[in-house]
Amino acid sequence: MTTISPAHKYFSAGLAGAVENMTTSPGAVRAVTEDCLVLIRAREPALRSMVHVDEQGALAQADKLDTLLAEGSEPLPLHGIPVVIKEIYSIDGMPDSSGSKLPTPELFEPEGKVMHDLRSAGCVILGKSFSVEFAFGQFNLDRTMPVNPCARQGDTPEDRATGGSSSGSAAAQAAGYCGFAMGTDTGGSVRLPAALCGVVGFKPSEGSLDTGGIFTLSAQLDTPGFFCNSVTDAALIFDSLGGKADVFSAEVDEFCIGIPSGDLVNRVDSEVAAAWSGTLQQLESTGVSFIEIDMPSLETAGQYFAKSLPVELLNYLGREYVIENQSLLDQVTHARLQPFLDGPPVVFQPNDFGEIRQEALSCLAAAGVDCWMIPTVPCVAPLLSELENLEAVADWQGYVSRNTRYTSLLGHAAISLPLPDDLAGLMPVAVQISAPAGRDQALLQAATRIESLLDC
Known part of the structure; x- marks a missing residue:
């Protein structure tokens, strides 16, 4: 069902196993990173999941992590694991993007805690993945969407949708570009594309992970989340980001x-x-x-996502700014915001x-x-x-x-x-x-x- 990539061999036994293998073989972090980058170069003309690949930066991180091991340092929790990041995250040295033609540079904060924690855990950042405009929904019409790596027999590779809004991260994970991929989840933007692309998608509890340095859609519901290959991997990632995830506690008899x-x-x-x-x-x-x-x-859920969320997004972007530049919006976004662009402004109430x-x-x-x-x-x-x-x-x-x-x-x-x-x-x-x-x-x-x- 799913196309398995050559890079997938490093992660199929789990992230903990991949870390163990990389930290016991000299130069292995760079070798794994290079293989992931080769795969991305080979598949991206068709898959369209990546918007920015930082080959030079990723290889420099890999070399640094290999050097730490050679000098006798203890392995980090996610030592050498290559990661893809949704484009709405601020990442030092990479372009800021909300997935829109509408410029929003003043809305981006410096790199936040999640990125800091990923680096501290030993991750190699490969680059940024495609997001639906403003992380607002599952699909865009004016911007070419990524392709789902999972295909029914007889499909051409371009046939099926990934869902969204963390579309590129879901596709990248399903294609084996990385050990795991970061997204965000407001109303399903991790879980939904994870389901359609055949990978695990985890949305932690609201407020459990810091949202600093991530473009805001909803201050109430936005949550960093991620795609991976197993629940055990999800627990390791969550733990490395500051969550508590002991999945090996004693099981109860009745379930x-x-x-x-x-x-x-x-x-x-x-x-x-x-x-x-x-x-x-x-x-x-x-x-x-x-x-x-x-x-x-x-x-209640239907009413919130149809009425309150568009108003919250407009409040964040600036309603007058959007009205003046609405021709730059994707037509799907524009259609959802249109009822709130005409007539008197609607005041957002949490x-x-x-x-x-x-x-x-x-x-x-x-x-x-x-x-x-x-x-x-x-x-x-x-x-x-x-x-x-x-x-x-x-x-x-x-x-x-x-x-x-x-x-x-x-x-x-x-x-x-x-x-x-x-x-x-x-x-x-x-x-x-x-x-x-x-x-x-x-x-x-x-x-x-x-x-x-x-x-x-």
Whole structure:
């Protein structure tokens, strides 16, 4: 299903194993970095996932890390792991970009804590990956989108969409460019493309990772997140960024997961429905139990992303500036902002999600579960030819992001876990496992167990 790259051999056994291999072989960090750069050069004319590749800087970092080992220094947690970064992150020595033709230089801060932590952990920064304009949605029409490396038999390489907004990072991870790739997640911008591209995508709890040095879409919901190959890798990355993620704690004998009733599970395409049913059956056969939970209404999430988020973005960009330069916007972005550009300005008021979040906590507590599970997205990756006009894009964006947006509104931590081919079929299908804010460790422990039981 997924095209595996030569560079993937370094990371297929896990990031911890890759670090061990690189730190016990002289010059290995540079060798791995060079192989990743060769792969990027070979595939980028077709994949379109990268907007800036810093070959010179990456090789200099690799040499420095090799030298540290040669001088007797202890290996760093992610020593030599090559990483791709979503373009809306500020990175020293690389161009700032919000994914838009609209200039926004004054909105970029200096390199932030996440980048500092990645460097301190020993990562090699390969470059920047494509983002949907302002990280606002899943698709652009005026800017050529990246290509999904996963293809159904008979597809041409350009046939399928990645989703977004962290489109380039998802494609780069699926293509094996890197050990992991950084993105951001406001309403699903990591989990959604991870699901469509067949990789793991983790959105930590709201507020658990610092957002400094990252272009702002929503001060309330923006969260740094990342793409990787396994839950164990996700835990190592999260731990290196300052989170707490001991996935090897003792397991409990009884393992129960909440399953929401309603559209989150039931209103999905046939391919996803079949994979979802097979997943539940396989997990039940291994002793996992499920309990139906009655989660809060989806309506609040739909209203927020249709009305409040566009106003928040305009407030950040400057409404008059956008009005004066609206011809520079991608037509998908323009269509979403248009209702708020005409007529009197709408004053942005921070949303109070307290009621719906407390209701969700009460539902989980009443059921006696920490974690709940749904299909990450309700469909497989569409053909790019199906997304060639505004109406088609608008319909798809609302549908494909329904489940991930809802989880974001609750402030929960969530991880998208790709299903094995025998369950997913011809194209990637994923499940999303979620837990209340602050329960990232419990979430990662549950996801590790599910990953093992499904043999993902």
